Amino acid sequence: MEEIIRPAEVDVDRFDRPRRVGWLDLDAVFRAKLLMVGAGALGNEVGKNLVLSGFRDITIVDMDRVAMSNLSRCMFFEKGDAEGSILKAEALRDGMNSLADKGAVKAVACSIEECSTDLFEKSTAVLGCLDNIIARMYTNAQSYHAGKPYIDGGMEGFAGRVMIVRPPGGACLQCGMNRSHAKMANLRFSCTGSETTLYEPRLASEITTTSLLASVMVREIIKHVSGRNDLMLSNAFFYDGRTNRAEEFEVPLNPECPVHLQ
Amino acid sequence: MVLLPFRIKVKNAETGATVEMELEQNNTVDEVIESAATFWNKEMGTYVVRKGKKVLRGTQALSDAGVREDDMLELVPDPEGG
Numbered sequence: 626m627e628e629i630i631r632p633a634e635v636d637v638d639r640f641d642r643p644r645r646v647g648w649l650d651l652d653a654v655f656r657a658k659l660l661m662v663g664a665g666a667l668g669n670e671v672g673k674n675l676v677l678s679g680f681r682d683i684t685i686v687d688m689d690r691v692a693m694s695n696l697s698r699c700m701f702f703e704k705g706d707a708e709g710s711i712l713k714a715e716a717l718r719d720g721m722n723s724l725a726d727k728g729a730v731k732a733v734a735c736s737i738e739e740c741s742t743d744l745f746e747k748s749t750a751v752l753g754c755l756d757n758i759i760a761r762m763y764t765n766a767q768s769y770h771a772g773k774p775y776i777d778g779g780m781e782g783f784a785g786r787v788m789i790v791r792p793p794g795g796a797c798l799q800c801g802m803n804r805s806h807a808k809m810a811n812l813r814f815s816c817t818g819s820e821t822t823l824y825e826p827r828l829a830s831e832i833t834t835t836s837l838l839a840s841v842m843v844r845e846i847i848k849h850v851s852g853r854n855d856l857m858l859s860n861a862f863f864y865d866g867r868t869n870r871a872e873e874f875e876v877p878l879n880p881e882c883p884v885h886l887q
Numbered sequence: 888m889v890l891l892p893f894r895i896k897v898k899n900a901e902t903g904a905t906v907e908m909e910l911e912q913n914n915t916v917d918e919v920i921e922s923a924a925t926f927w928n929k930e931m932g933t934y935v936v937r938k939g940k941k942v943l944r945g946t947q948a949l950s951d952a953g954v955r956e957d958d959m960l961e962l963v964p965d966p967e968g969g
């Protein structure tokens with residue numbers, strides 16, 4: 626029987642456009658369970674891309690509260706959230722659910738180190754939208770040991786980096802770290818009393834760099850859940866927003882990295 | 888065996904500037920990062936050094952990392968913000 630088409634029919638289906646991408650497995654996107662750690666500037670952009678792409682089951686972990694200075698970089702935070710000192714995870718959850726098709730975004734308001742490791746075990750993949758090295762190292766290690774792909778974004782001003790970690794093989798995030806990371810991690814650790822962080826990066830994140838990195842991160846997750854690891858970045862993507870130059874680097878596995886020794 | 892000092896160039900990915908560095912084979916990648924970061928007043932940040940497309944491991948001696956006379960390494964920011 627011949628297929629019947631009608632004018633404007635293509636605009637009825639919310640996901641008509643992604644369905645046309647041959648390699649994209651939209652059903653796998655609908656089924657995927659994602660863990661997103663960090664609900665700041667990068668978390669907002671990643672969250673927007675995830676729900677518009679069709680991801681439905683997302684757990685956000687973040688312990689911070691919305692501040693007025695977040696509003697120029699975070700599309701889901703409003704003035705009232707800052708005035709009410711609302712938890713970032715909850716404000717982001719509400720914003721994402723309002724955009725989502727069948728939103729089931731959940732918020733966990735604590736540091737990732739305090740969460741049950743079940744969160745990693747139950748996830749299809751993990752996204753790191755963090756703002757410090759210690760939480761990154763923890764999230765990287767837990768994801769690796771749970772055998773879950775970890776996609777980490779980091780940025781400062783116009784500089785950005787995305788690292789793709791795909792256990793059980795290959796390098797992890799910590800494999801690419803050196804003494805400069807240890808120094809900054811120690812500095813932050815020594816400056817962190819209770820929940821007050823005194824050390825801040827030199828330059829705040831900047832929305833256009835944030836937006837580009839978030840796109841790369843979510844595109845890589847879509848490839849992974851669609852079973853197209855062959856299309857994924859090998860492991861490291863560096864971006865310089867001032868020149869708009871992006872390059873793919875290789876971070877080799879470090880045999881001394883503690884993540885692989887456990 | 889006596890290993891003679893050798894020179895490489897290090898490029899600042901953020902500005903395009905380069906600096907020449909005199910090193911011993913047993914100097915480490917970490918030492919290159921620290922020297923270059925200090926020279927460009929970048930002590931408060933996280934960086935990697937790459938040779939070609941490969942990010943070099945911090946603890947590795949330059950000889951083990953395959954760094955040779957006249958090589959060009961690049962100091963690239965590895966930002967931690969989010």
Ligand SMILES: [Zn+2]
Pocket residue numbers: 796797798799800801878879882883884885
């Ligand atoms: Zn590792």
